[in-house]
Amino acid sequence: MQNAKGKTGKNFIPVAVTTIFVAVVIVFNMVMNYLLIPYSFTRLKVHMLETMQFNNLILGSSHAGTNIDATHLAGLTGRTTFNAAQGEQFPVDSYYLLKDACIDQKPDRVIYEFDPTYWLTAQEIDSSYANMFYEMRPSKEKLQYFFDKMWKVDFRTWISPWYFYRSQFGNIAANLYTKSTDNYKNYGVATFDSENQTVYGDGFIGVKPGKWEDEITVREWNESMIQKDDEKFFIKMAEFCRDEGIELVVVSTPIPAGTYEAGKENFDLAYAHMTELSEKYDFRYMCYNTGELKQEDLMDSEKFADWDGHMYEDAAHEFTGVFAGDLEAEG
Amino acid sequence: MxxxxxxxxxxxxxxxxxxxxxxxxxxxxxxxxxxxxxxxxxxxxxxxxxxxxxxxxxxxxxxxxxxxxxxxxxxxxxxxxxxxxxxxxxxxxxxxxxxxxxxxxxxxxxxxxxxxxxxxxxxxxxxxxxxxxxxxxxxxxxxxxxxxxxxxxxxxxxxxxxxxxxxxxxxxxxDIRRIESGLYRIAWGFFKKMVIADNAALYVSAIFDNYMTLRGYGVLGVLMYSAQLYADFSGGIDIVIGIAECLDITLAENFRQPFFATSIGDFWHRWHITLGTWMKDYVFYPVSLSRWMGNFGKWCRKRFGKNIGRAMPICVGNIIVFLVVGVWHGPAWHYIIYGLYNGLIIGISGLLTKNFRSWKKALKINDKSAGFKLFQIVRTFVLVNISWYLDCAGSVGQAYMMFKDSILRFRIFGDIIDTYYTCSGSQEVTMACIVFGCIVVFIHSLMKERGVDVRAALLDRPIPVRCVVLFLLLASLVLIGNQPLSQGGFIYANF
Structure with a gap:
């Protein structure tokens, strides 16, 4: 009896120490995440995606985020719309955002913005890599997302995302202040207002007048250079939409004429590739840089803040009007 | 994986x-x-x-x-x-x-x-x-x-x-104690890899990949490569041995404080030990003790005398071994010359052993003194670093040009990594992380060189001390560690 007691006591200490140690590490990590990670519109967008009811869901890169005015689109189409698109949103992210949204509801239509650049680039492991995963609520979908995106990368990327902000200890006070405000607690948008942009509650990012510094970058489009995962998750998204009875519309928003002309051959190949996919997987593809939908005035460089293709708010409003018309007309 | x-x-x-x-x-x-x-x-x-x-x-x-x-x-x-x-x-x-x-x-x-x-x-x-x-x-x-x-x-x-x-x-x-010991070894390996190797890799990559623009930074480049290669390889081995230890399996040690080596031969007894002993047992002895090498030794004895005759087969054996080591490192001339460089130094040192002894006697050098040992360590470190030009460069031509520029256009301070890696953060911070990591590793190595079993000593400390050490090691991975430039990136996994 004494021996058994002794053995239990002997085993209890390492188990207790290990538990306490792991608990301390977890708490420390959570505190550092809270202190160092600033309020980003990923938090806002993922929250809205999970709580809002909408008919149209816009996914894709920052081009869709700045070029499609969700409220305006809703007004013109008569369908409530949420714009969940944002920079560094790769097809894997779009796919799991869609699945996350579909836990509680089923949108009628998904509008996925196709930016060829994303399909040619492996995502950099930086602060945005785990953003969407980090903000997503716990679910079976999140677990799948983990295996598809976090499984193969450096464990610090998702366990300790504060890792990417470790040189910003000076921002702790500002972060704490922001996180103590009602705006943060209520998922407000006021924090994101800057001289460059206004973020709206529908997820649309309105770009204010003023040129962003960038140059025309031509990316070679070559079928062999397409990132396998990007196409794989896009196809998964197309199949998911088909299985769930959700209409999928893929759109390439206008880019400045100068940018298109500089990389015409590559853009045309990319758009042709998406056209092929649209035929194979039976979805609508609407490209505003080539073919029937192309409108020269929408590609006027004066309407863009940069060569990459981010429109000013007014131009985005104008494009959304055209897009809404085409969307409903073709639909 | x-x-x-x-x-x-x-x-x-x-x-x-x-x-x-x-x-x-x-x-x-x-x-x-x-x-x-x-x-x-x-x-x-x-x-x-x-x-x-x-x-x-x-x-x-x-x-x-x-x-x-x-x-x-x-x-x-x-x-x-x-x-x-x-x-x-x-x-x-x-x-x-x-x-x-x-x-x-x-x-x-x-x-x-x-x-x-x-x-x-x-x-x-x-x-x-x-x-x-x-x-x-x-x-x-x-x-x-x-x-x-x-x-x-x-x-x-x-x-x-x-x-x-x-x-x-x-x-x-x-056995919980063995698991704990294995975990320390794993954490220590990650510390070396992430804090030293992955930070130093930014300098190495910037300098070696842009050697035509960043001319004269060769010395900084090879010093960083020294830190990177040692921390990367020995860190990886620490992780391997630590995992094996958790499984109650003892693997052979692969490093024994190589930068305390007093000669190139000694360096190779401390660096990648298992490759060295493999070469010794399966290449060096079979070659040195072969009949044709025996005949060669006899021929040398006749022509050059007893001492050279005895040393020559060993010298040739060493050169062959290091030629194989060079070839093993990769299919490129710079690796082959890297191997030959090491083999020739060891071989020629063997031939001149008697001469060294007489020179030391003539110059009244006490080869047991701490000063002489320090000189030997520094000399070996310099020789090893010269060989890194060949190991790290992409070609013999690049190695030669970088080495020449290191002497004729020597530079050490300048805007290096921030020019090439926009996400690397401040260059000064990166350097501070490398220096900090190197100091910690140096102190650890010095203790081991003096016969202190650091992990065993740590395991004898009270639980809170052990927890704090493990916590600090883990926190440092996030706080001052960097990411590999390429996914997966352990250098020796490429060999």
Whole structure:
């Protein structure tokens, strides 16, 4: 009896120490995440995606985020719309955002913005890599997302995302202040207002007048250079939409004429590739840089803040009007 | 499956947990399954090569034990032939094409992970059986585990059958103290890798990849490469040995404070020890003790006298060994010259041993003094760093140009990494992390050099002290560690 007691006591200490140690590490990590990670519109967008009811869901890169005015689109189409698109949103992210949204509801239509650049680039492991995963609520979908995106990368990327902000200890006070405000607690948008942009509650990012510094970058489009995962998750998204009875519309928003002309051959190949996919997987593809939908005035460089293709708010409003018309007309 | 990936961490936790939960007689099966899962995760195609090597060496071992004389050369030829074809075809064809002035497009040849390591391990086993140093393994699955044991397959250490096989198949009992000790070793390995190697890699990559623009920064580049290579390789080995320790398996040590070496020969006794001892046992002795080398020694004795005659076969043996080491590092001339550089220094030092003794006597140098030892350490460090130009550069021409620029256009301060890596953060912070990491590793090495078993000493401390040390190690990975420039990126996994 004494021996058994002794053995239990002997085993209890390492188990207790290990538990306490792991608990301390977890708490420390959570505190550092809270202190160092600033309020980003990923938090806002993922929250809205999970709580809002909408008919149209816009996914894709920052081009869709700045070029499609969700409220305006809703007004013109008569369908409530949420714009969940944002920079560094790769097809894997779009796919799991869609699945996350579909836990509680089923949108009628998904509008996925196709930016060829994303399909040619492996995502950099930086602060945005785990953003969407980090903000997503716990679910079976999140677990799948983990295996598809976090499984193969450096464990610090998702366990300790504060890792990417470790040189910003000076921002702790500002972060704490922001996180103590009602705006943060209520998922407000006021924090994101800057001289460059206004973020709206529908997820649309309105770009204010003023040129962003960038140059025309031509990316070679070559079928062999397409990132396998990007196409794989896009196809998964197309199949998911088909299985769930959700209409999928893929759109390439206008880019400045100068940018298109500089990389015409590559853009045309990319758009042709998406056209092929649209035929194979039976979805609508609407490209505003080539073919029937192309409108020269929408590609006027004066309407863009940069060569990459981010429109000013007014131009985005104008494009959304055209897009809404085409969307409903073709639909 | 990179060591720093989430997948690997979870894989190791599952492996260790299951290992102690299942009946002990099946522990080796568990390890075999996990080893093959690990290898399969890299790509099913790679397994074919691993299985091929395992099967032919297993059969070769049995045949050799039965007295077959043909089995060993045939299997060695197949093993090393496969390695040579995979690793050196492009190099050989490219060289011939270059000589003939023909345009050559490299062939797309699959390089299986860890092939250099497991080929050496299987060849060592076969020769040990042939020389009757150990008995042949009759259980194929036991042998398959010896070849594929997952922690070490990517970058060593190169284990000997006699030292590892019995442990792999033995029954092991859970011991919390050993697990804790293994965890320290793993955390220490990650510290070296992430804090020193991955930060230093930014400098190395910036300087070596842009050597035409960043001229004169060669000294900084090789110093950083020294830090990177040591921390990367020894850190990786620490992780490997730590995981094995958690499984109650003791692997051979691969490093013994190499930067405290007093000669190049001593350096190679402390650096990549298992490759060095492999070379000694399976290349150096067979070559040095061969009949033709004996005849060569006799010929030298006649022509140059007793001392040279005795030293010359050893000198030639060393040069051959390091030529093989150079070739092993990769299919490129700069690696071959890197090997020859080391071989020549060791060989010539051997020939001049008597002269060194008389010079020291004439100059009244006390070779037991601390000052002389320090001089030897610094001299060796400089010689080793010169060799890194060849090891790290992409070609002999690049190494030569960088070395020349290091002398003629010497520079050390300047905007280096921030120009090339926009996400690296401040250059000063990166440098501070490297220096901090190096100081910690230096203190640790100094203690070990003085015979202190740092981990054993730590395990004797009270629990709170041990927890704080482990916590600080883990926190430093996030706070001051960097990411590998390429996913997975352990340097020696490429060899």
């Amino acid at each position: 990179s060591f720093v990936s989430t997948a690997f961490i979870i894989f190791v936790i599952l492996c260790i947990a299951g290992y102690y939960l299942i009946p002990k007689q099946y522990q080796w099966c568990w390890l075999l399954v996990f080893s093959y899962i690990y290898y399969l995760a890299a790509g099913p195609r790679y397994v074919i090569f691993l299985l091929f090597s395992t099967v032919i060496t297993y059969v070769g071992g049995l045949r050799a034990e039965q007295g077959s004389k043909a089995a060993v050369p045939v299997v060695l030829l197949l093993d090393f032939g496969a390695l040579a074809i995979i690793k050196y075809t492009n190099f050989v064809l490219g060289t011939f094409a270059g000589i003939a002035g023909i345009e050559f497009h490299e062939l797309d040849i699959l390089l299986p992970l860890g092939i250099s390591f497991y080929t050496f391990q299987t060849a060592g086993y076969l020769l040990d059986v042939y020389w009757k140093r150990c008995k042949a393994e009759h259980n194929f699955l036991h042998f398959a585990l010896f070849v594929s044991f997952f922690p070490q397959i990517m970058q060593g250490p190169i284990s000997r059958y006699g030292q590892l096989a019995e442990q792999l198949c033995a029954q092991h009992t859970f």
